[in-house]
Amino acid sequence: MNKQMDSKILGLLNMLKGARGIAVISHVHPDGDAVGSVLGFYHFLKKIGKNTVAILKDGVPYQYSFLEGVNEVRNVLDCEGMDMCVLVDASEFARTGFEKPELPVIRIDHHKTGEFYSEHDLVITTAPATVSLILEILKRWNKDMIDEKIARMLYTGLLTDTVSFLHANSFPWAFRDALFLSSITSVEDIGSLVYERKRKAFYYLLVRALERLTFKFWEKLAYTYIKYEDFSETGASAEDTDGIVRHVISIEGVEVGVNFIEYEKGVWKLSVRGKGKIDLALLCEELGGGGHKNAAGCSIKGTLEQAVSEFLRIFDRWAKYL
Numbered sequence: 456m457n458k459q460m461d462s463k464i465l466g467l468l469n470m471l472k473g474a475r476g477i478a479v480i481s482h483v484h485p486d487g488d489a490v491g492s493v494l495g496f497y498h499f500l501k502k503i504g505k506n507t508v509a510i511l512k513d514g515v516p517y518q519y520s521f522l523e524g525v526n527e528v529r530n531v532l533d534c535e536g537m538d539m540c541v542l543v544d545a546s547e548f549a550r551t552g553f554e555k556p557e558l559p560v561i562r563i564d565h566h567k568t569g570e571f572y573s574e575h576d577l578v579i580t581t582a583p584a585t586v587s588l589i590l591e592i593l594k595r596w597n598k599d600m601i602d603e604k605i606a607r608m609l610y611t612g613l614l615t616d617t618v619s620f621l622h623a624n625s626f627p628w629a630f631r632d633a634l635f636l637s638s639i640t641s642v643e644d645i646g647s648l649v650y651e652r653k654r655k656a657f658y659y660l661l662v663r664a665l666e667r668l669t670f671k672f673w674e675k676l677a678y679t680y681i682k683y684e685d686f687s688e689t690g691a692s693a694e695d696t697d698g699i700v701r702h703v704i705s706i707e708g709v710e711v712g713v714n715f716i717e718y719e720k721g722v723w724k725l726s727v728r729g730k731g732k733i734d735l736a737l738l739c740e741e742l743g744g745g746g747h748k749n750a751a752g753c754s755i756k757g758t759l760e761q762a763v764s765e766f767l768r769i770f771d772r773w774a775k776y777l
């Protein structure tokens with residue numbers, strides 16, 4: 456942690472301490488980092504006596520339902536009594552699925568691209584997860600108030616956003632956080648709770664996706680798709696798509712893996728993963744999306760054929776880096 460970040464956090468802390476009510480919000484289709492950041496920060500704020508609300512438009516996915524306090528998360532943007540809104544793990548407010556409220560917004564995030572809302576925004580792209588930034592804030596605010604419950608929430612975000620400490624952004628910051636959090640509480644069961652409670656429908660969906668695997672660009676690009684009808688036909692829900700692209704990028708020789716997902720008829724959300732050769736945040740930005748170097752996303756409207764050909768057209772310009 457360098458000095459610049461230190462003073463940045465102190466400025467942010469002053470603002471947070473001065474607020475009476477703080478709403479904490481993250482993106483639609485929340486992942487573990489979004490859930491962990493929202494819940495961890497919300498519980499800390501509540502514990503120190505702040506007026507606060509936790510907001511996730513889609514609620515907490517089944518995968519993270521084991522965390523305490525998930526039923527306190529609201530799915531409406533009700534900022535009554537709040538005088539500021541903290542946007543966590545999201546590159547822009549629009550990702551929350553709500554209109555930006557008439558309140559000062561502060562963004563705490565580690566995504567490469569996005570919008571800025573305040574001089575106190577804490578956007579550190581080298582952070583292994585947004586929960587790592589939340590942890591830095593909480594440690595400086597009042598370390599003793601980080602209890603077992605909060606530690607489990609933050610650890611869940613850390614574990615999932617680093618893909619179980621697999622990603623290059625894990626070293627060594629993520630290990631320091633893991634050591635700190637595991638000194639507060641036992642975290643050894645969290646991996647199993649997150650990854651070993653999958654519903655059968657996930658596998659029905661996965662089988663379809665694997666059968667549709669297509670390879671391009673010297674077999675270094677692999678993609679698959681999930682159609683709108685696949686959800687009703689397999690009984691899977693939007694959350695069940697989460698782990699699929701991991702299988703695509705895990706294939707030997709594949710440098711970029713993509714899953715085209717039609718959550719909404721005629722709109723394809725692309726989940727793009729890589730192994731470091733191409734900056735996928737920049738690639739997805741060309742399609743109106745963003746994210747991290749090795750994990751990014753965007754969305755394309757049209758038929759599957761149109762979405763795939765639009766992606767391949769953009770990808771063609773990046774293929775030289777493969």
Ligand SMILES: [Mn+2]
Pocket residue numbers: 488489544565584585616
């Ligand atoms: Mn994240």
